[in-house]
Amino acid sequence: MNRRTALLNLTGLALIGLTETKNLLAMSVAPKRNLANGFHRFKMGDLEFHVVTDGHIFMKPIQPNFAPGINKNTVEQELNRNFASKDNVELSINVLVVKSEERVILIDSGCGANFGKDSGWLIKNLAEAGIQVNQVTDVVITHAHPDHIGGLTNENGKLLFPNSQVYLSRIEHDFWMSKAPDFSKSKIKDPSLIKFVTDVARKNIIALADKLHLFEDGDTILDCVTMQLAPGHTPGHCIAKIFSKGEELYHIADLVHSAVLVVEHPEWGFDGDNDFNLAVASRIKVMDQLAKKRSLVFSYHLPWPGLGHMRNKEKAFEWIQQPMMIPD
Template identity: 30%
Template sequence: MVLAGLGGAAVAQGPLRAFAKTTAQIGDYEFISVSDGNLVLPRSFFFDGLPQDELAQALASFDLPQDQLEPPCNLTLLRNAERVVLFDAGSGPTFMPSAGTLLDNLDAAGVAADAVTDVVFTHGHPDHLWGVLDDFDDLVFPNASYHMGQVEWDYWRDPATVDTIGETRAAFAVGAARRLDAIEDRMSHFSDAAEVLPGIMAQASFGHTPGHMSFMVGGDSDALMIGGDAIGNHHLAFARPGWASGADQDPDLGAQTRQRLLDRLAHEQTLLMGFHLPNGGLGRVARDGDSYRFVRADQ
């Protein structure tokens, strides 16, 4: 069915099954949201160190589990007559048992891995990068070119990163370096405001990682921001965007970026595709006083 309330973008919501997907026409591209499963994270990952009374008030309208959260992983695929562009590569087989279902869901959407022409990275965390290699360390997308922001590339390729990122994320650095080494000869780099591919513009959104990038596609009534993890959940990131998040490597910069993006998205009513947002990740941002609210594409 076509969903109302989305300006010029015609959006269809598939059945809510393991291979459910959301589709739309964005500029010259067909947009498809494809699931890579979900993460399983302790509640403390999101909420430790925050003022508990105000936290309870901020979360009162959300039906969140009390022990662990299971944020979805939504990858963006854009395709036209010339290209099949995948944003991020998913977790692959070794990061988390609940994730790594991308290939099955691409197949359900009628997209073969060897048909992907380009993989564009928002950042180098495991659930976005590790899926470039399979169980045998072969390339999952053998015919693709790869694209990563120069700042992000330099960070994960720096041998000092493993010693400075912190003990809990040291494995991220080791895993990223190995995978980036495997695709180095197919990699191109870009900077803020660059046109990465035709009609796809890079937007610096640093903070979650040192070189995290978002992307703008289309324009006017059918503009879409592919936000990666710059806006990392549908609850506290919207209700208290100025609060520092433990998910961000630079919590203060991450909060500044989040507030800036939410303000822009609410003002311009641009579609947002969020990697960890619910129901396929596609929706708009509504302003609620000094906070915001995620409005799903099917509402």
């Protein structure tokens, strides 16, 4: 058996005729489906959605990033009970793309070049989904942290979505552009970290110039997105209700960063929240609304592709991940 025959036998191709081989090869270059290509596609009403992965961030150590001040054994028992790593919490970075007849809307822009090679995959994966950067008409920013606004520009400050208008809450804009953003209610005290997040927010806001549009709490923008203030993670942090033909989906941005730790124990909290206690209050209030309404929820940081439901569980909540929805 020569080398070529051995290879064909190995791949199983020698067992079928030449025509079938050609068909098989043709199948392998057919338009990509939405599984295992860095994006996930589904529909709701007149809208088509893609969830596109920007990569992931590993938060390590778990405490005090999560559950600061909570007994270590209690936290480890909860991680163990849920088969979760005791070493780190993996945050997915799920970017939602909303396509209507007229628009291609991104909700947040990923990390860009701010967090190294484990993230910043958005533009490559948008292309996998057949979406080019110059086709994006609008980007809605839920809040101006670097993993949400950082993908708007490259290292040199050049806009990466050149034809896009960008929408940000007025409160969020004013916070980051103020002379000294107030971190007094945050557990983050490291000046270099505060400088980093502030610099990235300002750099991107300034680069937008007249492409930036500011919205207020409760505003509906782009005909299908209503912005709702859920403050605490940042002062202007918003969730987004996306709606079409009587159906709706809630993008909850950074309301939660771990199903095991802060959906099931919202009061344990997240160190990265600008106002720790206000974030706990907003988290409980919004999760309660979502659970009562049985709403479809999209999460930026819960496991890929971030679609599911919040359900009441004793005095708190649990995250029920939705099976993948594959359209025709």
